[in-house]
Every structure is written in C-alpha cells, then in structure tokens.
Amino acid sequence: MTDELAAPTPAEREPVEPELVESESGRSESGKPQSGKPRMRADAKRNTEQIRRAAIDAFRGRGLAVPLEDVAKAAGVSKATVFNRFGGRIGLIEAVIEELVAAELYAIVDHARTIANAGERIAYYLAAIRELQYRQPAVNDVLLQMYPESQQLMAICHVAGEFNAELIAAGHASGELRAEFRTDDLEALVHDSALALKYGTRPPVADYDRRTTFLLDGIRRPRE
Amino acid sequence: MTDELAAPTPAEREPVEPELVESESGRSESGKPQSGKPRMRADAKRNTEQIRRAAIDAFRGRGLAVPLEDVAKAAGVSKATVFNRFGGRIGLIEAVIEELVAAELYAIVDHARTIANAGERIAYYLAAIRELQYRQPAVNDVLLQMYPESQQLMAICHVAGEFNAELIAAGHASGELRAEFRTDDLEALVHDSALALKYGTRPPVADYDRRTTFLLDGIRRPRE
DNA sequence: CCACAAGTTGACCGATGGGGTCAGTTTATC
DNA sequence: GATAAACTGACCCCATCGGTCAACTTGTGG
Structure with a gap:
C-alpha cells in the first residue's frame, strides 16, 4: 500500500491525479496480486x-x-x-494529512458522537477541537482551507462542517444551546480561533483554556 | 500647525525625528511668531x-x-x-492616525467613562470597539501594533490598554464581571477579533453583532 | 561485472509585491 | 530670468521560496 x-x-x-485514482481503484479491487516486482x-x-x-x-x-x-x-x-x-507541497500534504490531522480530528468527532447529552457533547467537542487547534498548527491550516487544491484536506473540512451542523441541531433539539446560536456561528468561532492562533501569539495554555470556558458559557441557553 | x-x-x-521634536518644542513655546514667510x-x-x-x-x-x-x-x-x-509609510501614518483612528477610539473610551454602571460600561465598550473594528480596518492594524515604529500608533494602543484595565477593575468591583475574566482576557478578545477581521472574511454585520452578544454573555458573572 | 535506466542533486531561475532611490525635468518664487 | 524647490519615470533591491535541469550517482537485472 x-x-x-x-x-x-x-x-x-x-x-x-489519474495515477492516484488508478492506484486507488487497483487497491479497492480485491484480487490484485501484490507479489509483483x-x-x-x-x-x-x-x-x-x-x-x-x-x-x-x-x-x-x-x-x-x-x-x-x-x-x-x-x-x-x-x-x-x-x-x-x-x-510538491500538495502531494506531500496528501501523503501525510490522514496521519497528521484526520486521525485525531475524526477521533474527536467519533468520541463526541458517543456522548448522549447534547450540551455535554457540544462542550466536549468545542474544548477538544480548540485544544487540538492549540497544539497542532496543521489543524488550523486545514480548517482554514489554506490549500484547497488538496482533496484530502478539503474532505476533512467537509466532515468537520457536517459535524458542526449535527451538533447545533442536537443542541437546539435538547434546548441546551441558545436558540440564536447557529451552525455558522460555531464555524466562525472555530475559524476565528484558527486565525488567531495562526497569525497571532499563542497564549499560555491556562489562559487559552479559560477563554474556552467563556466561549462555552456564552453559547449556552440561559437558565430561567 | x-x-x-x-x-x-x-x-x-x-x-x-529631531526636526519633528524641534517643531513640537517650537509650537509648545508661546510667543513664536507665525507671521514669517x-x-x-x-x-x-x-x-x-x-x-x-x-x-x-x-x-x-x-x-x-x-x-x-x-x-x-x-x-x-x-x-x-x-x-x-x-x-514613507510611517511618516504618512503619523500624519493621519489621529484623524483616522484616535478620534473615534478615544470618543468611545470617553463615552464609556460617562456610563455609571460598570456592567453597562463594559457592554457598551465591547460592542462599540468591535463595531469600530468591523468598520475600520485601520483600527485593527493599530490594535495589532502592525507598525510599532509609529509613535502615535503605539500611544493609541497604550491608551486603549489602560482603559481595558480600568474596565476590568470596575467590572470586578461591581461584581458584574465574572471573577476569572481578566484584563489580558479582554485584550485577547479584542486582539483575536482584529486578527479574524484582518486575515479572515468579514462576516455579514448581523452575524458579527450576534457574536458580540455571545461574547458578552460569556464574560458576565452568572446570576445565582 | 557491466549496461542502463532510475533516481538524486547543486546551482540556478523566476515570481512576488512593494519599499526606496536618483538623474533629469518641471515649477514656483523672488 | 535665475534658481532652488519640488516632482517624476524608470529602475533597483529585497527576501523568500517554489520550481527546474543538466550532470552525476546509484540500484538493479542480465
């Protein structure tokens, strides 16, 4: 492989591209001999x-x-x-992005999906994604779609985007997320974090985590 | 002048620099004739x-x-x-920054200071500064200190920084601001906005304003 | 061992975007 | 009209990095 x-x-x-596609097809089809020179x-x-x-x-x-x-x-x-x-760079990204970014990001999504309570699921996801962004500059390049010519990079963004919508829907259905907070707000929140981390100075981790708390509290439905 | x-x-x-200093001194000293050619x-x-x-x-x-x-x-x-x-650019910035940025920014600070209630003062200031950032790209360049060689630019940042501390102190004294929210959190909040606006895509104004609300609600002291 | 194609590389090119300079020209002022 | 102030078109430079290629090296099969 x-x-x-x-x-x-x-x-x-x-x-x-054709070569890669061809290789993929060949791999997908069982029976191809691997004993060739x-x-x-x-x-x-x-x-x-x-x-x-x-x-x-x-x-x-x-x-x-x-x-x-x-x-x-x-x-x-x-x-x-x-x-x-x-x-070149795109080919290199394609060769490493699964191991570098997708694995961890998808793990967060998968784990979030196991959390039954929608409020807790959102809290978990937002904290985890922000922590990943803090720790992994490449994640921000992905989320910001810095290299749109990379198909795998764009596919990862697509998955993350779909999960955002899923989270928002669940949060609204459960009533734990404030009604005006929409999918594009969540996307902007993550996107802004990516920009701040990419172009600004990375703050001490304790400060960063504290600010995650403020963000979370700002999107919760106020208790009556 | x-x-x-x-x-x-x-x-x-x-x-x-000496020439400017000299001109400043000359202006400060009364009695210098202005009727020369x-x-x-x-x-x-x-x-x-x-x-x-x-x-x-x-x-x-x-x-x-x-x-x-x-x-x-x-x-x-x-x-x-x-x-x-x-x-060059720095000289040009020095020539326009008062009219371009300082006037509006200081007006916001001055008006905020007239608001007696600390919670309302913070809400007004944050909304006003974010609105200014949204509308005026130059404000973000100032707050991000993109041109530190510009003395006037740095002076404006200094004023804004001092006011941040003032706001936080008042908010804590009145108990309307959550205790963990500190001056550097407010500065990071404004800074991150500047980075997002400078390097990202400016969102529709309604979305932007809505997000200001989320931010504000995240830093208020929770009601027991 | 040899032939040869695969594979590597040092040196170089080009792009980019804009700051900055200067000899020659123009213009305002006395 | 003389002259210095002021302007300008043309050009240079920078710094970084993506990308290329002729010459060289290396692995492999016969």
Missing part, C-alpha cells in the same frame, strides 16, 4: 518514507506552510527529491 | 494635503498596509513625492 500512496515518479508526474528502487522507497516522516514532524510543529527546503533537509535529501517523489 | 506636521522636505529628511511652496503644500487625504481614504477602506503606490495615484502624484513629503 505504501508503494501506491507514494508520490509518482518523475516520469509519471504529469498525470498525478517492486516498482520503486530501494533508495527511492527509503527516501520517500524519510521525506514523509520529516514532513509529518515539520508540519506538526509549524503547520503546513513549512518551507519544503526545511522538510528536505530534515529528511536528508535535496529539495528536488521532494518534488520528484511527491510533486 | 499643518505645516509643522507635514513631512520634512528632502533636505531635512535625515534628521526626521511660508516654508513650503504652494504646490508642495497642496500636494501634501492631497496625499494626506488620499491616505485617509485608502487606509479607511483597506487598512494601513495599502501600497503607497495606490495612495500616490489617488493623490495624483508620484510615489516618490509621498516619500519626499512624508518620508
């Missing part, structure tokens, strides 16, 4: 994985806009090799 | 005012980062003339 997910070789670079040299395979790991580390600490030169250096290869193996 | 506040002429450009040609004087007005318009719609080329074009002069008359 790693072979198919690796960036196309230089010869295949132009039809990047490897399509990538050992050094290329090794480099690809090193670049992938270096990208995950770099993106994790500094977000998706890290200079590719830095990723290459951390992987011990030249920048041109990053282009050769992954086609 | 406009003459003294105009940018130095090319010959005086290097000692920009003008120190600027009529065209220079006219251009300086045109640039000033063009800058106010441009900064008002798009913030302090507007390309100087755009300001020059709107003023009907060359970019070099902007440099000649104002020394």
Whole structure:
C-alpha cells in the first residue's frame, strides 16, 4: 500500500491525479496480486518514507506552510527529491494529512458522537477541537482551507462542517444551546480561533483554556 | 500647525525625528511668531494635503498596509513625492492616525467613562470597539501594533490598554464581571477579533453583532 | 561485472509585491 | 530670468521560496 500512496515518479508526474485514482481503484479491487516486482528502487522507497516522516514532524510543529527546503533537509535529501517523489507541497500534504490531522480530528468527532447529552457533547467537542487547534498548527491550516487544491484536506473540512451542523441541531433539539446560536456561528468561532492562533501569539495554555470556558458559557441557553 | 506636521522636505529628511521634536518644542513655546514667510511652496503644500487625504481614504477602506503606490495615484502624484513629503509609510501614518483612528477610539473610551454602571460600561465598550473594528480596518492594524515604529500608533494602543484595565477593575468591583475574566482576557478578545477581521472574511454585520452578544454573555458573572 | 535506466542533486531561475532611490525635468518664487 | 524647490519615470533591491535541469550517482537485472 505504501508503494501506491507514494508520490509518482518523475516520469509519471504529469498525470498525478489519474495515477492516484488508478492506484486507488487497483487497491479497492480485491484480487490484485501484490507479489509483483517492486516498482520503486530501494533508495527511492527509503527516501520517500524519510521525506514523509520529516514532513509529518515539520508540519506538526509549524503547520503546513513549512518551507519544503526545511522538510528536505530534515529528511536528508535535496529539495528536488521532494518534488520528484511527491510533486510538491500538495502531494506531500496528501501523503501525510490522514496521519497528521484526520486521525485525531475524526477521533474527536467519533468520541463526541458517543456522548448522549447534547450540551455535554457540544462542550466536549468545542474544548477538544480548540485544544487540538492549540497544539497542532496543521489543524488550523486545514480548517482554514489554506490549500484547497488538496482533496484530502478539503474532505476533512467537509466532515468537520457536517459535524458542526449535527451538533447545533442536537443542541437546539435538547434546548441546551441558545436558540440564536447557529451552525455558522460555531464555524466562525472555530475559524476565528484558527486565525488567531495562526497569525497571532499563542497564549499560555491556562489562559487559552479559560477563554474556552467563556466561549462555552456564552453559547449556552440561559437558565430561567 | 499643518505645516509643522507635514513631512520634512528632502533636505531635512535625515534628521526626521529631531526636526519633528524641534517643531513640537517650537509650537509648545508661546510667543513664536507665525507671521514669517511660508516654508513650503504652494504646490508642495497642496500636494501634501492631497496625499494626506488620499491616505485617509485608502487606509479607511483597506487598512494601513495599502501600497503607497495606490495612495500616490489617488493623490495624483508620484510615489516618490509621498516619500519626499512624508518620508514613507510611517511618516504618512503619523500624519493621519489621529484623524483616522484616535478620534473615534478615544470618543468611545470617553463615552464609556460617562456610563455609571460598570456592567453597562463594559457592554457598551465591547460592542462599540468591535463595531469600530468591523468598520475600520485601520483600527485593527493599530490594535495589532502592525507598525510599532509609529509613535502615535503605539500611544493609541497604550491608551486603549489602560482603559481595558480600568474596565476590568470596575467590572470586578461591581461584581458584574465574572471573577476569572481578566484584563489580558479582554485584550485577547479584542486582539483575536482584529486578527479574524484582518486575515479572515468579514462576516455579514448581523452575524458579527450576534457574536458580540455571545461574547458578552460569556464574560458576565452568572446570576445565582 | 557491466549496461542502463532510475533516481538524486547543486546551482540556478523566476515570481512576488512593494519599499526606496536618483538623474533629469518641471515649477514656483523672488 | 535665475534658481532652488519640488516632482517624476524608470529602475533597483529585497527576501523568500517554489520550481527546474543538466550532470552525476546509484540500484538493479542480465
């Protein structure tokens, strides 16, 4: 599977999308023999994985806009090799975004869905998503759709967006969420956090968490 | 007075600060004759005012980062003339920031101070400052201290910062503000708004105002 | 071991957006 | 009319980073 997910070789670079689609189809169809000879040299395979790991580390600490030169250096290869193996930044993002962002984000969504009480579900989700945003700059790049050419990035946003709507509906149905607080308000709230973290100074964690509390209290339905 | 506040002429450009200081001192000391011959040609004087007005318009719609080329074009002069008359962006900001930002911001502060009830004062101030931020991109550049070399800009921030502390103290003394909400929380709140407006998409005004309400409700002391 | 294609790379190019400069020209003033 | 103030079109520079390519290196199969 790693072979198919690796960036196309230089010869295949132009039809990047068709190649990936083709690989996906091939993987989806059972019965395809995996015993064929490897399509990538050992050094290329090794480099690809090193670049992938270096990208995950770099993106994790500094977000998706890290200079590719830095990723290459951390992987011990030249920048041109990053282009050769992954086609560029988008290809690199596509290769790591599942492990880097989607896994954790979807885990939060999945866990939230197990919480029966709507008010608690919203409180859990908002706190968890904000904590993830605080800790993971790449998450903010995703939520802000900084690289819309990345299909996987956009798919993650789509999932998060749908869950926002789900949360709001449940909160209103249960009466625990103030009536005027809408899906786009929740989206703006998360989006503004992303912008503040991306372009501002990250505050001490205690301050940040305290402010999550204020936000939550501002969207609860007042008790009569 | 406009003459003294105009940018130095090319010959005086290097000692920009001393010249301004000197002009300030001269103005402060009474008795200096104002009947002397003008120190600027009529065209220079006219251009300086045109640039000033063009800058106010441009900064008002798009913030302090507007390309100087755009300001020059709107003023009907060359970019070099902007440099000649104002020394550059900082000089231009210094020439307009009082009228552009300080006047309105200080009016909000002054009016807030007339409100006796602390809770209402905070509500008024937060709504008014957020409304100003929404309407005036330049205000966000000021609050974000985008140009720290501008003394007047930094002075405005200082005033706003002191008023934040005043507000918080009054809110706590009256018991209408939740105890954990601190000065730096208020500053972060305003700051985050500035970042969201500067780097994000400006939402419809109704949505924005609604969100001001949520913020306010999140910082009020809960009623027992 | 050799041939050869895959794979890598150091050096370089180009884009971007706008700040800033200057020699030549124009204009206001005395 | 002389002259200094003022203006300007053309150009330079910057800093960063995405992207390319001819030359070189390396892995693989026969």
